[in-house]
Amino acid sequence: xxTETSSKNCFVPQEELDRxxxxxxxxxxxxxxxxxxxxxxxxxxxxxxxxxxxGERIKGLLEQSGYGFTEDIEEADLILYNTCAVREHAEDRIxxxxxxxxxxxxxxxxxxxxxxxxxxxxQRVAEKIRKSYxxxxxxxxxxxxxxxxxxxxxxxxxxxxxxxCDESDGVIAEPLPVRRDGTIKGWLPIMYGCNNFCSYCIVPxxxxxxxxxxxxxxxxEAKELIALGCKxxxxxxxxxxxxxKSLDCDINFSKLLQQINDLEGDxxxxxxxxHPKDCTKELLDTMARCDKVAKHLxxxxxxxxxxxxxxxxxxxxxxxxxxxxxxxxxVMPGLSMTSDVIVGFPGExxxxxxxxxxxxxxxxxxSLYTFIFSSRPGTKAASMPDPVSRDEKGVWFRELTxxxxxxxxxxxxxxxxxxxxVLCEGYAKEGILNGRTxxxxxxxxxxxxxxxxxxxxxxxxxxxxxxxxxxGELTD
Ligand code: SAM
Ligand code: SF4
Ligand code: F3S
Numbered sequence: 001x002x003t004e005t006s007s008k009n010c011f012v013p014q015e016e017l018d019r020x021x022x023x024x025x026x027x028x029x030x031x032x033x034x035x036x037x038x039x040x041x042x043x044x045x046x047x048x049x050x051x052x053x054x055g056e057r058i059k060g061l062l063e064q065s066g067y068g069f070t071e072d073i074e075e076a077d078l079i080l081y082n083t084c085a086v087r088e089h090a091e092d093r094i095x096x097x098x099x100x101x102x103x104x105x106x107x108x109x110x111x112x113x114x115x116x117x118x119x120x121x122x123q124r125v126a127e128k129i130r131k132s133y134x135x136x137x138x139x140x141x142x143x144x145x146x147x148x149x150x151x152x153x154x155x156x157x158x159x160x161x162x163x164x165c166d167e168s169d170g171v172i173a174e175p176l177p178v179r180r181d182g183t184i185k186g187w188l189p190i191m192y193g194c195n196n197f198c199s200y201c202i203v204p205x206x207x208x209x210x211x212x213x214x215x216x217x218x219x220x221e222a223k224e225l226i227a228l229g230c231k232x233x234x235x236x237x238x239x240x241x242x243x244x245k246s247l248d249c250d251i252n253f254s255k256l257l258q259q260i261n262d263l264e265g266d267x268x269x270x271x272x273x274x275h276p277k278d279c280t281k282e283l284l285d286t287m288a289r290c291d292k293v294a295k296h297l298x299x300x301x302x303x304x305x306x307x308x309x310x311x312x313x314x315x316x317x318x319x320x321x322x323x324x325x326x327x328x329x330x331v332m333p334g335l336s337m338t339s340d341v342i343v344g345f346p347g348e349x350x351x352x353x354x355x356x357x358x359x360x361x362x363x364x365x366x367s368l369y370t371f372i373f374s375s376r377p378g379t380k381a382a383s384m385p386d387p388v389s390r391d392e393k394g395v396w397f398r399e400l401t402x403x404x405x406x407x408x409x410x411x412x413x414x415x416x417x418x419x420x421x422v423l424c425e426g427y428a429k430e431g432i433l434n435g436r437t438x439x440x441x442x443x444x445x446x447x448x449x450x451x452x453x454x455x456x457x458x459x460x461x462x463x464x465x466x467x468x469x470x471x472g473e474l475t476d
Contacts, residue, residue: 010211012146012173023149028066030156041067042076047084050236051117053187054145055082060177061148078112083119085202087374091119098133105135112155114138121206126165141165142207146173170208174217184425184455186230190218191237199313199380200345200373203238211246215256226265231423235271241278254286261290272298277315279324288331294438295332300340304359305352308345318359325363336366336439343400344373344393346384353396357403366411366439368404372397405467412465419461419475424453442469
């Protein structure tokens, strides 16, 4: 596997995409001969928004190849799990789910079981599936998504198992058909892969080298989303702040953000994830200036201790992180900040962990994604001595979540009586709508007869703050 940091010429040629379209037509004709009704696919995606976005493209290719879709796994003719490898728990869940669906094969001999995504990009996993799960028909990694029609055709025509998990620095295949999960909110990938090799993280090994989509493709997709009525566009990448580095044109993330902000329409822009080492004051100034960019910054810090940050290969110090956070709040007063944090990195001491707590206290995050370190085979951290027990890490973890709960509660308490612009996303339960503030705080509010706000921006006054969400009522 290459750890070089450049990835030019990664665009899949149009002829290859045309060839896959021909395979789609072939798959559709096999399916119509084999099934009386339109065959149904059950597709479930685990992991990050980038994986969800991949899932939307895979569904686009399946639709193009003649499949309909179902949420009921029992009636599916194709079951596809799009997997995540970021923590051991994510992998264990997949093995459990796959074992549990074996019985469906007996009821429907035509059923195809397929696995794809980050977990399958690891050789040891693909081998385990090959040996221990013989009823799985198709396994493919993250670099061949555009080849789904060809891979399916092989499975359908030969009846043999197909594995396509070769290592690669990665490609960009576009345009691909997309079947979106919804139209109120939209995922918009701007780049793929990662070059950072944080010592605990499997992503660079399973997603290939960092590569950026061309700005014109991104703008075209943004326009498409706006035309569909999308009101909340999230730009995706493992490190959006280094957008453009693999391209030969005058673009960076700040410029891209400004270009999307300048598009006509009533929508807000979010982005994730920002890496602190590449987060510039220019970007924070651009965020502050762009009226459509949500005043919400997800900036993972992982640890508040400099020795641990160095061992993690994060490329910034506690002081640099705090300087960015303070600058961001200076240019965007009221900015909502969220972050990712790892507890119990190998060798972390309790004293070092306490510096994570003091950083949290200083920044006052809206919410945190908190993880106990999970050893990922093949990463540098997997071979580091890890003397602290899982139980002990669990105690630290609760100390951290208690602190964050207190901060979140104090923050939401201050929202009482305030009115926020909220994008109404759907129903929490019958008669109760929900949505998010720009700062990404969930608000629930009763539906009002005669006011059709679903999928629209509306004003909601907070009446009852809870810890993680708030309740409110629609105002005019
Ligand atoms: N690219 C993003 C960044 O650097 O901020 C993070 C993407 S990663 C998919 C999401 C989060 O998972 C990370 O920020 C980290 O907190 C967590 N994570 C990754 N590897 C982990 C591991 N081995 N154990 C525990 N948490 C992990
Ligand atoms: Fe993983 Fe680090 Fe890349 Fe994020 S930046 S995906 S944590 S290696
Ligand atoms: Fe998981 Fe792959 Fe995303 S490992 S978090 S699905 S990039």
